[in-house]
Amino acid sequence: MTADPSPQPATDGSTPRDSDALGRELEAMLVEAEETAGRLRAELAAYRARREEEGLHTLQHLEVDRLEEHLRNSRIRWDEVRAFLEEALRELGWGADRSSATATDVTPGSAPGPQAPEPEGSMTDEDPTR
Structure with a gap:
């Protein structure tokens, strides 16, 4: 027994060959739509980044315009x-x-204020017998 080469009609009235062609066409349209959606997403991301950068530049320009005020405040x-x-x-x-007391009134080792105690057994100029 050999297979019948004539196409059998599908339940929707189309032949299987027409159905395969329609499926391929729909799949191609879907791929194209996904590519278009991908390009649109990329364009939208670029647009948002550009807008954010422009906003940042605007803020930077505003701060540069206030530079004299910042200098006055930082003096x-x-x-x-x-x-x-x-x-x-x-x-x-x-x-x-x-x-x-000014810096010229104070010599090294004679700074006014609390002094650290001398370590035990150290030699000082005041008591050479120690």
Whole structure:
């Protein structure tokens, strides 16, 4: 027994060969639609990145426009630094009589304020017999 070479009609009225062609055509359309969707996603991502970058540039330009204000705010106010240091010295136990000393008034080893105790058995200039 040999197979009948004539196509059998499908239940929807088309032949199997027509059905295969339709399936291939639909599959090709689906592949094309997926490729188009991929390109659109890539374009959308590029657009969003460009918009974000433009927004960042806008913010940067606004900050550059405020540069003079930033410079004014960052200038050192030496009177405030001095007041801070004087307060810190008072808190560390340096009295008001010592806070008026300048860098030229203080020689190495004779700095006013609390001194660290000498280690046991060390030699000092004041007591050579030790």
